[in-house]
Amino acid sequence: MAKHAEKERRRDAQKEEFANLSAPILSELTAVGLNYSSTEELRHSGERYEKAVPILINWLPLIKNQRLKESIVRALSVPWAKPVAALPLIAEFKNAVGLTSDSLKWAIGNALSIVADDNVFNEIAELVKDKRHGKAREMLAIALGNMKGPRTVDLLIELLSDDQVAGHALMSLGKLKAQKARPNIELLLNHPKPWVRKEAKRALAKLDKFSIRRRGKAEQVRNI
Secondary structure (H helix, E strand, O other), X not given: OHHHHHHHHHHHHHHHHHHHHHHHHHHHHHHOOOOOOOHHHHHOOOOOOOOHHHHHHHHHHHOOOHHHHHHHHHHOOXXXXXXXXXXXXXXXXXXXXXXHHHHHHHHXXXXXXXXXXXXXXXXXXXXXXXXXXXXXXXXXXXXHHHOOOXXXXXXXXXXXXXXXXXXXXXXXXXXXXXHHHHHHHHHHHHOOOHHHHHHHHHHHHHHHHHHHHHHHHHHHHHHO
């Protein structure tokens, strides 16, 4: 009973701290017409809260509480935070250190998979190749699928040899319909991990579908 009581006391203290830290953020959100009891409620509101984006970006580097910082990151993981949230999120990714930051870094990577574009290719490329960032690199490989620059496919092909992110690089190559990568993708049809083999098949199917559609359009042009 004593242990349970202590656990409840710590939980209540954490809730109070979270509420106190959130209060000034919520006050600013209310001032622009977004009246919510938490950043989590804002995120799940179904509202397109463009007015919240600059407020959340301004508070993001100021918050030290990891739970609240992660909540802000998730609230920025929306299409209408693109592209202004990309660089602030990259800065937070770089600043997140230590084992306790793993879930935060993954959340930031997930946000970047939504808001990153070609303007931050160099920053994403640097981070995704750095194996010290561990599992969080997976979502950075997904973020590359948003980019159309000439170096993107070459980087994704390079990442196919990195087991930790190979499957996610396949997802991006399929999304980009990267015909150049076909031979490299085919090599992963025999990958030891079943899910990577599955993603290789999916990527090739997308390439095939794109090729068929392109040939069809070319045939239509010839028949005109």
